[in-house]
Amino acid sequence: MSIEIERKFLVKNNSFKALSSDSSYLKQGYICLDKERTVRVRIKGSKGYLTIKGMSNDSGLSRFEWEKEISLEEANQLFKLVLPGVIEKTRYNVPIEGYIWEIDVFEGGNSGLILAEIELETELSSFVIPSFIGEEVTGDKRYYNAYLSQSPYDSW
Template identity: 55%
Template sequence: MFEIERKFSVKSTTFLANAKKSYKITQGYLNSNENRTVRVRIKGDKGFITVKGISSADGLKRFEWEKEIAVEEAEALLLLCEDFIIDKTRYIVLNGDSVFEVDVFEGLNTGLVIAEIELQTTDEHFEKPDWLGDELTGDKRFYNSYLSNHPFANWVD
């Protein structure tokens, strides 16, 4: 029930050449406390509710529990969520033996493109594609729960 994940900025759209599928994601937070989040998501034609715990000090590992729910239930729960809803398109991108999930954000988070890779261990090696930018793992500004309260469009350089 733990996920190990690394997060990166994306510096070009060349990842699209290796995208195997994509789908829309709409998600909101019933609780965005930094110690625990409760997320409601519609991914394609499925609904989910997810509870995540606090990240490890290096940002690589945290508790995650997810349950599929009816889309109608997810739609009703989205109406109860904090602040605003996040919309994005997720691309599943193959790179060698690795699978990256690349999120292209919309709305007030337009301009933000983030790649994630889930790993089996914290020190697992993977090939970094040339479109991958700076590592963002552990930077809480790039957590979706943070973006739901502090949209990218409102960030000041």
């Protein structure tokens, strides 16, 4: 069990693609959407993941996260339980000065939205902000995947 510390930003342009070390398609759905916890199932390539996240702290930077790798078969079975509003996206991993920026290019009802996340060791960790990064949206619940599953970006 751990505390996830991350900052989230909008992405201004596609220049990150040239810097990407790899990319993968992700599909995720939510079994529980509660203000104090979410339970998510995700398929990434040939692997499945079950994740439980707690409520964010006041700054929106930190929250409890527990994740367990599960088989693809188990993930597909759990998808039978997810709420309507499955998230689909391509994730690009962009290494910059000791950190990996995860850039998500959303599909479906969230098409047009590109978000970047960076996971940090502490809330005070310093990092370089690359030129493709735009406005910070850390703590803005509209940009949480759980919210996007219920209120897609194209409905804003």
